[in-house]
Amino acid sequence: MRKRRIRTNNHPSQNLDSFLDILTNTVGVLMFIGLFVSLLAVEAGTIIRTPLRAETNKKPYFFEVRNNQIFQVSDPKLDSAVERTLTTLPNCKIPEIPQNIPSYLYNFYIEEIEKYELCISNRNSLLQRFNYNNEYYSMNFTNDGSLKYEAKISALGENKNQLRDKNSKFNGTLKQLNPNVNYIAFIVRPDSFEAFRVAREKAWSLGYEVGWEPIPDDQMLLFGSGGRSIGVQ
Template sequence: MRTRRRRHNSKPGQNLDSFLDILTNTVGVLMFISLFVTLIAVEADSIVKTPLASETKKTARFFEIRENKVTYLNDQQVGEAMDTVVGNLPSCNKPDFDLDTESASYLSGMQFYKSCVQNRANRLINFRTQTEFYDVTMVDARSFTMRYDPIPNKLGENPEEFNLADSKFNQVLAELDPQKDYLAFIVRPDSFSSFRAAREQAWGQNFQVGWEPHKTEAPIVFGSGGRAIGVQ
């Protein structure tokens, strides 16, 4: 009797390991995206929404909001104090290079010139002034960079205070011109609610507003090029 041979399947079996790996990774990514979107939706109410900055020819008037209180930097006053110092600096004239560089008159003139330049530099480096809320010091005389340090125990006004008709905030706004000036707020992380209130008040008086967040411990430093907070 002829025996029947069992046929062996020569086709390789399908290996689904790679497919399962891809499927698992895809599901994981989708879950991560879903979680991220959920977190964004939950935190949406706490995000300060502001439009993109736009160009303006108006002058920025800077305010800081920290501990939910508004203070005016008054960099205009600081600039005027600096102009006074610069205007009173001595004139330093280099000796005429046509003179004999080995002559006594040239050497004496060069020594006087170097002393004069050093005197100018020292007076700039040691520049100090004070506004109502800030001690202002020169930190780099080459770029006229100045740091604004809050005066202890002078924290400005909270929303209840700056909403009053005779508040310092309203007094400053009364001295400014909405056609020429706009308000630039430097906002600390703990003070977004006060920023919103101050912004609403500024808008109510027809001022344009710009702002930027600032870390809690980061100092306020202005250079000769000013500070770029555009109208938003």
């Protein structure tokens, strides 16, 4: 009786170690991504995003904060003086010059341009004569029609400790204003955030909306012909 021979496979067996390593790494990455997405989904429901600037119909009342003291910028008497000056200025109308000027009208349009330039020159001269002073600033117009505020060296504002006093000038000004009509706008120098925070808390406690704008120490305080815009935050 013959014995049955068992065939043996002489081909080497396949090594799956590399495949298992790749599979393990892939699963690990997918688990990490899933965990990260889950954390984002949880936080998305709890984070409240507040806008940096909000529109308002209220009128701003400005204060500058420098040397860790607060100075009142808005001045109703200044507004009246500026308005009186502006009403005395000549109305300089820009001449409408057609693209193709007939030769017989050339001199006419040259005269119109000269009249306009003379009007602007007179207007600028009147603006440059304007000068207004109060306790904190000396105000003048620049050549481009902006109102420039030069701080008086001798002027003293209120520091953070004085601002906490219920009888402070700042507190008195806020009580004269109306939080339904006005909001408080701060122009803040880099060295004055401590005083700014105290003043902001005081304004908030009296029901005012607040906006603020940081400016460098060496930047001149200017208000353009259309005023200055600081939205509430």
